Amino acid sequence: MRGQVSRKTIFAFVGPAVIGLAAVGIAPLIYAVWTSLHFYNLTKLKKVKFIGFENYSTVLTDEVFWQAMGRTFFLLVTALPLQIILGMSIALVLHQPGLTLIKTLCRLSLVLPMATTYAVVGLLGQVMFNQKFGVMNQLLGGADINWIGDPENAFAMIVFWDVWQWTPFVALVLLAGLTMVPGEVEEAARLETKSKWTVLRYVQMPFLLPGLVAVLILRTADTLKLFDMVFTLTRGGPGSSTEFISLMIQRVGFRGFDQGLASAQAIILLIITIILAQIYIRVFYKEV
Amino acid sequence: MTAPRSLWSQIVLLVVIITVCVFPFYWMVTTSLKTQIVALEAPPVWLFEPTLNNYREALFEDGVLRTLINSLVVAISTTLLALILGVPAAFALARFEFRGKKDLWFWFITNRMVSPIVLALPFFLIARNLGLLDKHITLILIYLTFNLPIVIWIVTDQFRGIPYDLDEAARLEGASQFTIMRKICLPLAMPGVAVSAIFSFIFSWNELMFGLILTRTEAKTAPAMAVSFMEGYSLPYGKIMATSTLIVIPVLIFALLASKQLVRGLTMGAVK
Incomplete structure (x- = not known):
């Protein structure tokens, strides 16, 4: 029978990867659960003791935690629509026939932002958005905007860089969807109607949906993970205006030294991630 | 007809897109060639006499060279390890039928969703207790949490694309599954293996948070080093951008190679 092999063979092939990933991906989670049930402060290691679910009840009633959570989702609902609108426009431009050379160039330049080291994006942000020495204010015609030091501007700046880095990704995903539309079907539709919108809505959309779902899922996960770029650019400040969930947990655990509380926050974040993933799967992959 | 006009507007649009994508890199490289005095002119200057001083100072006086080597060692080692563990698993997932295969696949792939901070906390405590802080091996291992899934994801796909008849023929000759993988399927799957290696390298090379938390001096990675330049009040923009350029150039080359x-x-983890 095709594909039937002994258990021993299967284990020999799969075992190392399973053991490896369990050791680095699951064992630490179990340890995090253990830590979260303790009073565990890096500056008071002699006083580590079991306190049950106290850390969890602290987190659940902690305004700062839920504010960071809310801020994270606010970033998602601000940046994602921009990325989708801009990405869709770029994809539609690139999908039009002709101008092959410049379009190839464009596609290659789109690859650059999303491969850039996140920390470097943050550093670029610091250099380009500095109020006095930055090129951004110069390009805005000698504006005097305090990007990094003002809470709302700092948030806008994070949105800018998130959009800069990930719009190309959305554009290329959607472009891949557009190229899946059979040529004859698209041409036939264009003969029927002059409206580009109608073609997009009724002919191209079905091919774009899987890509849009993928974008939604991945941008949600990545926003919950967002750390490197923001840490480099603002460290979560000024105040807590750009302190997204991963930055907040890092601050509590490593700058506030409270590993127990941070672990409880991390486990709750993990649970929220799993619930979101389940909802997405239920809603979008019903057929599975 | 308005064809010529729409053609021109298309060209303008494309040029704008390219400019927006590329401009930050242009600014990064030009700033890296400025002296400290020129870099801190307000408003910024666009024309100046370039110097390579920032690169020389950053690499040889501030120790960026060593952090680049650290990043290189870690990224290459973790990629090799991910391939050694991941390729056989991918082969099994593509070729064998067994119970729980779907769940296993799902578990491998959804690892991407887990926020790294969730792993960073316990990993830090474990590494501290075992005396593994500031060691390359610690980063090499933790980077497996995202490299192993990406290798399995891409290589499984690649193995699935290889016709089964080849296996069958070899099996009739008496070849073991391991021989079939190594001698027949792996050479054909090389493009996928190469792409997954490039990915694994890029992700590891780009990573900051684990590098920041799990290393201090000995195993400090290049992104962690670049960030530490920002501490203090002198704003050494030229040096920071020189370091950034050194970090980003290899990644961009790899990314262009694997751009397709x-x-x-x-999109791993979100599409089937």
Whole structure:
């Protein structure tokens, strides 16, 4: 029978990867659960003791935690629509026939932002958005905007860089969807109607949906993970205006030294991630 | 007809897109060639006499060279380890039928969703207790949490694309599954293996948070080093951008090499 092999063979092939990933991906989670049930402060290691679910009840009633959570989702609902609108426009431009050379160039330049080291994006942000020495204010015609030091501007700046880095990704995903539309079907539709919108809505959309779902899922996960770029650019400040969930947990655990509380926050974040993933799967992959 | 006009507007649009994508890199490289005095002119200057001083100072006086070597060692080692563990698993997932295969696949792939901070906390405590802080091996291991899934994801796909008849023929000759993988399927799957290696390298090379938390001096990675330049009040923009350029150039070259597959790799976990 095709594909039937002994258990021993299967284990020999799969075992190392399973053991490896369990050791680095699951064992630490179990340890995090253990830590979260303790009073565990890096500056008071002699006083580590079991306190049950106290850390969890602290987190659940902690305004700062839920504010960071809310801020994270606010970033998602601000940046994602921009990325989708801009990405869709770029994809539609690139999908039009002709101008092959410049379009190839464009596609290659789109690859650059999303491969850039996140920390470097943050550093670029610091250099380009500095109020006095930055090129951004110069390009805005000698504006005097305090990007990094003002809470709302700092948030806008994070949105800018998130959009800069990930719009190309959305554009290329959607472009891949557009190229899946059979040529004859698209041409036939264009003969029927002059409206580009109608073609997009009724002919191209079905091919774009899987890509849009993928974008939604991945941008949600990545926003919950967002750390490197923001840490480099603002460290979560000024105040807590750009302190997204991963930055907040890092601050509590490593700058506030409270590993127990941070672990409880991390486990709750993990649970929220799993619930979101389940909802997405239920809603979008019903057929599975 | 308005064809010529729409053609021109298309060209303008494309040029704008390219400019927006590329301009930050242009600014990064030019700033890296400025002296400290020129870099801190307000408003910024666009024309100046370039100097390579920032690169020389950053690499040899501030120790960026060593952090680049650290990053290189870690990224290459973790990629090799991910391939050694991941390729056989991918082969099994593509070729064998067994119970729980779907769940296993799902578990491998959804690892991408887990926020790294969730792993960073316990990993830090474990590494501290075992005396593994500031060691390359610690980063090499933790980077497996995202490299192993990406290798399995891409290589499984690649193995699935290889006709089964080849296996069958070899099996009739008496070849073991391991021989079939190594001698027949692996050479044909090399493009996928190469792409997954590039991904694994890029992700590891780009990573900051684990590098920041799990290293101090000995194993400090280049991104962690670049960030530490920002501490203090002198704002050494030229040096920071020189370091950034050194970090980003290899990644951009790799990304352009794998540009066709980049989107596929980044959508891991969200498309079947």
